[in-house]
Amino acid sequence: MSAMTTREHIVEAADELFYRHGFEHTSFSHIAGAVKISRGNFYYHFKTKDEILEAVIKRRLANTRDMLAAWERNSDDPAGRIGCFIKILITNGRRIRQFGCPVGTLSTELTKLEHPSGEGATALFSLFRDWLAGQFTLLGRKSDADELAIHLLVRSQGVATLASAFGDEKFIQLEVDQMIDWLQSLHMSTAGGTEEKK
Amino acid sequence: MSAMTTREHIVEAADELFYRHGFEHTSFSHIAGAVKISRGNFYYHFKTKDEILEAVIKRRLANTRDMLAAWERNSDDPAGRIGCFIKILITNGRRIRQFGCPVGTLSTELTKLEHPSGEGATALFSLFRDWLAGQFTLLGRKSDADELAIHLLVRSQGVATLASAFGDEKFIQLEVDQMIDWLQSLHMSTAGGTEEKK
């Protein structure tokens, strides 16, 4: 059934292990064990560990693009789409409490390692940033769309960091509710502002 | 002049290196190079690398306690003290853009490593959390003091994460200003609430 190539299996396993244990802490042995191939066979598919990291980031970029596209299909109004973003904290709550945000934690690690692929991790952030800014623009907040996008990223990143530090889920819901309220109040004031311009 | 023992030098150097490059990526060689002692000499002072980590966390706990005490001395009103917390993002802006938040990044890393000292890193978070909750209580928000403390931690953590991912400083000031506004609005509504009780 599974038409996945060995290469794809490697990237999928590496993706998960990098998320759970970090890039540096994940060795070829770990990945090989997960994929059930020998360490040697690895180098037929990837010449270096960094190449696997590149493939993982590419995969995450593609998956993220798919997710954003799905949100756009599932909701016509930008506020609802932004709501989808906010609610990942609930949807992926269990994993976020365990391992934090996959985007933020990878970016943080690669920055400390001064790793060239750190830019790729930032690109992953930019994907969300630009998409959110686009939605805020549709909401009528063209002038401060990027600031609002950053603001939401800031809050969701912070929730993820604290959720995994304290292993707590109580305040995740609280913070999510506040973000939804914030989005709502923004929507309201914007609707008013739009009317004034008529 | 320097009355610091070799042990203290090691802990200080390790503290800085753990912050800049992460715990796992920092080797004895790196620390030894910074302190200018041989690798072998290390084990006279610490039996394992984990022991150094413990000492570093202990040092950070002590330094944090000192910082919180200084904020209490420098300001009589709790709002001003909370303002001190918010403004670390500016004060330590350069380093935060380079290496993120020392508390958050260590906690994130140790969680992924499933390292026993992860609890120590969380204790560092709790120091801020409890202190902030105490200040909010003094502000007259006893019932939701912990939620407010978490909320501020969330936002400052998020700012630190994004600041280091994008290497940007523009939105740090923006976010800090918004946090100050939020604190102010809270203070106002609370002052009203306090009067009502009279």
Next chain:
DNA sequence: GTCTATATAATGATAGAC
């Protein structure tokens, strides 16, 4: 207390058989 070996294990990476 500090040093110079040295032991040991794991890691990323290679060579060559099948």
Next chain:
DNA sequence: GTCTATCATTATATAGAC
């Protein structure tokens, strides 16, 4: 494409001289 050696390097950690 996958495997079994194997290599070189690095890391933590130890032993023993000074």
